[in-house]
Amino acid sequence: MPVMVEDVMKLLCSISEERKMKAAVKQSGRGALVTGAVAFVGGLVGGPPGLAVGGAVGGLLGAWMTSGQYKPIPQILMELPPAEQQKLFNEATAIFRHLEWTDAVQLTALVMGSQALQQQLLAMLVNYVTKELQAEVRYDD
Known part of the structure; x- marks a missing residue:
């Protein structure tokens, strides 16, 4: 059964949207740059105490900037x-290779009708988002 990547993305979006999943992707690189820049300027202006x-201050500012705003997982x-x-x-x-289906609509119906498949796909999705994207996942009620 040929299936398009876009169809599976839509399926994953449907599942994550139903659970109201959001993720905060932390941008640690930007925070590190801010921390280093403020420490550098502090060192230039105040010597060793200014560096400290x-x-x-740079660490606090960097942490605040990278605290991440939550975006819906379907959008991500x-x-x-x-x-x-x-x-x-x-x-x-x-995960769903054992299913028999003919198109994306039927596949979505089969998956949405099975709590076990939904749980497996959600676990895979959460694992991907946390490990690959280094993001924090949240479920809105």
Whole structure:
């Protein structure tokens, strides 16, 4: 059964949307740059004590900037580059490869009708988001 990557992305979006899943992707690189820049300026202005104060202030500012704003997981999935979508596609199809279906609509109906399949796909999705994207997952009520 040929299935398109886009169809599986839509399936994963449906599942994550139903559970109201969001993720905060932390941008640690930007926080590290801010921390280093403020520490550098503190060192230039105040010498060694300025470096210490600049490092502390920069660290707090960097942490605040990277605290991450939550975005819906469906939005994150649709913004993934094609190679990452292919990786998710491969992991998802390994979970439902035993199903017999003819099109994406039927596949979605089969998966949405099975709590076990939904749980497996959700676990795979949470694992991907936390490990590959280094994001924190939250479920809104």
